[in-house]
Amino acid sequence: MTGTTTKADWIAVDWGTTNARAWAMGGANTVLAEALSDMGMARLDPSQYEAVLLDMIGDWLGDGTTPVIICGMAGARQGWIEAAYAAVPCPALSADLTPVPTDDARLQVSIIPGLKQDHPADVMRGEETQIAGFLSLNPRFDGVVCLPGTHTKWAHVSASEVVSFQTAMTGDVFAAIAGHTVLRHSTTTDGWDDDAFATALTEAQTRPETLAAHLFGIRAEGLLHGMGNETARARLSGLLIGIELAATKPYWLGRDVALIGAPRLCALYETALAAQGITAIRTKGDGMTRAGLCAARALTKPAKD
Amino acid sequence: MTGTTTKADWIAVDWGTTNARAWAMGGANTVLAEALSDMGMARLDPSQYEAVLLDMIGDWLGDGTTPVIICGMAGARQGWIEAAYAAVPCPALSADLTPVPTDDARLQVSIIPGLKQDHPADVMRGEETQIAGFLSLNPRFDGVVCLPGTHTKWAHVSASEVVSFQTAMTGDVFAAIAGHTVLRHSTTTDGWDDDAFATALTEAQTRPETLAAHLFGIRAEGLLHGMGNETARARLSGLLIGIELAATKPYWLGRDVALIGAPRLCALYETALAAQGITAIRTKGDGMTRAGLCAARALTKPAKD
The missing domain is CATH 3.30.420.310 (2-keto-3-deoxy-galactonokinase, C-terminal domain)
Known part of the structure; x- marks a missing residue:
């Protein structure tokens, strides 16, 4: 293989209210590259997320589909797509991530749901x-x-x-x-x-x-x-x-x-x-x-x- | 006497952080006229108070000197002139108002001091x-x-x-x-x-x-x-x-x-x-x-x- 461009096995994204941070991952847990954006949830309409994501991670995509796993406020009601809360008691993570439809076929995006507690009412994301x-x-x-x-x-x-x-x-x-x-x-x-x-x-x-x-x-x-x-x-x-x-x-x-x-x-x-x-x-x-x-x-x- | 202009025996002013309110007083406690200003303490340097006051109450001044009694934040350290706090226990008011020098000889301005409490530390104005x-x-x-x-x-x-x-x-x-x-x-x-x-x-x-x-x-x-x-x-x-x-x-x-x-x-x-x-x-x-x-x-x- 030639060229200096990093291709990711999968991509990890922490998308918060004010910033987003992405990592190109090789294998299970090796960081190959990192990218930052100041386009947090507070500045974005749902229709804008895919373009911002491609700006950050487009260079890391290969010919096939690349899984992108996102946590944080991108999954809020006012984010990209709502990832419904899981109710405690439950594991912090389940395999039920919320899939996000994309126009770009190279992307296979999913968002980690937050947790909720009914009484006393509480949430985390x-x-x-x-x-x-x-x-x-x-x-x-x-x-x-x-x-x-x-x-x-x-x-x-x-x-x-x-x-x-x-x-x-x-x-x-x-x-x-x-x-x-x-x-x-x-x-x-x-x-x-x-x-x-x-x-x-x-x-x-x-x-x-x-x-x-x-x-x-x-x-x-x-x-x-x-x-x-x-x-x-x-x-x-x-x-x-x-x-x-x-x-x-x-x-x-x-x-x-x-x-x-x-x-x-x-x-x-x-x-x-x-x-x-x-x-x-x-x-x-x-x-x-x-x-x-x-x-x-x-x-x-x-x-x- | 002719003319419709109100002349005050004395003038009462409540000068707060965001607004000032003045009353032309006749005798001990009769309100003859009222004026408002949005030039509160927060918007004024010490040098500006006299002009703002004259804007509000100039029409009420007669030929002699007119007492003007002010309460509120005009007496704060960042106000017109600091009216040092009286320490409790004490009457809410004493006769020791803080005199304010003015350029206009028709004005005789004084400010009511606030109260302080040393322990636990507290102030009011x-x-x-x-x-x-x-x-x-x-x-x-x-x-x-x-x-x-x-x-x-x-x-x-x-x-x-x-x-x-x-x-x-x-x-x-x-x-x-x-x-x-x-x-x-x-x-x-x-x-x-x-x-x-x-x-x-x-x-x-x-x-x-x-x-x-x-x-x-x-x-x-x-x-x-x-x-x-x-x-x-x-x-x-x-x-x-x-x-x-x-x-x-x-x-x-x-x-x-x-x-x-x-x-x-x-x-x-x-x-x-x-x-x-x-x-x-x-x-x-x-x-x-x-x-x-x-x-x-x-x-x-x-x-x-």
């Missing part, structure tokens, strides 16, 4: 693939997988199934308060204050109701006593993660906890859990996504391949 | 004037004055003094969450759901920590079970006012409560307090502001006038 990736690497894990982020997910995993889960929109609320309330004057900084974070964590866990009183206190401490923005930002984060830990105690108490996500954010949750006597396992989020897409490929690959 | 107005009309009141708004204030008033106070930035947080998180998809409506409000109030007061879990539940209930936006909005409001009542219980429990503010918002607090067995007194916010400015005029008027 994308995180199920990270959980599946983690379980593919840790098949005997029994405990709680926590995925910190804009909408932090706490999933109880047992016997290779997601038993139940709970979302706390802590990151979303943090950004809204730090960006769009009077606290925007107090929290603009890249700095941090470990002690303020730890104190706020304890306060919010011990007396969660005082969150309502402590928020404006951050502003007033700055006005009256010169509290710095690094302290204010750490305190806001500590209050919000603290009340989240109080709300999710039935999840993490007395269980093994695995953290999947961005290192800096996971470190905050690790610190917060350590204060409660929980030693969490930490793994990187993007690696788990790809591992999950590989697990989906293994589940759905025809036996004759 | 503008609400002290409403409290003073309420107390001028209810001089024997002993209890709690609650001023619902962007930053709701709870002030313990006894023997004509503000003993202590507590701010909950519930309105600010509600607007940030309803406008800048994933819940913006769920809460856009003018509708309302009384039952959802009442249920959420109870949940947040009984188990405040579950706020962290219940927020994303609003989104998930919409996706999975078709919860309407009017229910979602009322539920978000109920959760946030519920945790506020849990945090401020030391204020309202067993005390008389007076509500001052916009009728629709006060009605929500009235409902919430009634569920706790508290019958609140309700008054309109703008009337209290003007009554407070009149009280400041009476306190500071030279005896010879």
Whole structure:
């Protein structure tokens, strides 16, 4: 064979709200090439997905059909095509991916469904693939997988199934308060204050109701006593993660906890859990996504391949 | 005397973050004319206030000097001139207004100072004037004055003094969450759901920590079970006012409560307090502001006038 163009056995895609990331895969789990796009779900109509996908991965296609497995918000109701949620308790992944019709015959696209829980009502889309990736690497894990982020997910995993889960929109609320309330004057900084974070964590866990009183206190401490923005930002984060830990105690108490996500954010949750006597396992989020897409490929690959 | 132009004995001004409102006053408390401006503190440099004020009230000035008494954010550090906070416990108003130098000799401007509390750190600016107005009309009141708004204030008033106070930035947080998180998809409506409000109030007061879990539940209930936006909005409001009542219980429990503010918002607090067995007194916010400015005029008027 000649030429330098990579041809993929199959293609893995993580298609989120703001970005898409694709990998040309060789065999089960070898990455041959990678592509990025800023055309996330929020910027696309259903009719535009195929062209954006071909822009990213067109060079990797050979003469036959190439399987493309997608996870994330491309499967939302407002995405490419809705991949209906699977209801917990169930495995994080099943072989029932949602097929996506395409004009280009070289593409064989399918989307991984999200998970739903009827009561209390909850949904996830994308995180199920990270959980599946983690379980593919840790098949005997029994405990709680926590995925910190804009909408932090706490999933109880047992016997290779997601038993139940709970979302706390802590990151979303943090950004809204730090960006769009009077606290925007107090929290603009890249700095941090470990002690303020730890104190706020304890306060919010011990007396969660005082969150309502402590928020404006951050502003007033700055006005009256010169509290710095690094302290204010750490305190806001500590209050919000603290009340989240109080709300999710039935999840993490007395269980093994695995953290999947961005290192800096996971470190905050690790610190917060350590204060409660929980030693969490930490793994990187993007690696788990790809591992999950590989697990989906293994589940759905025809036996004759 | 001829001519139709109103001349004021003195002028009352409520100068807030986004708007300013002025009244030409005759004698102690008769309103002769009114003027509005959208040039709030947020849009002004200190050097611009005098011109904006003259635009509003220039026609009301006679040949001599006219006292102008201002309350609100014009006295903030980023306002016209800083009117240093008085420290509680203290009367809502003292005779020590902060004088403002002006170029126009017809003006004799002064600003009412806000109140501060050192521990727990808290500040108010503008609400002290409403409290003073309420107390001028209810001089024997002993209890709690609650001023619902962007930053709701709870002030313990006894023997004509503000003993202590507590701010909950519930309105600010509600607007940030309803406008800048994933819940913006769920809460856009003018509708309302009384039952959802009442249920959420109870949940947040009984188990405040579950706020962290219940927020994303609003989104998930919409996706999975078709919860309407009017229910979602009322539920978000109920959760946030519920945790506020849990945090401020030391204020309202067993005390008389007076509500001052916009009728629709006060009605929500009235409902919430009634569920706790508290019958609140309700008054309109703008009337209290003007009554407070009149009280400041009476306190500071030279005896010879």
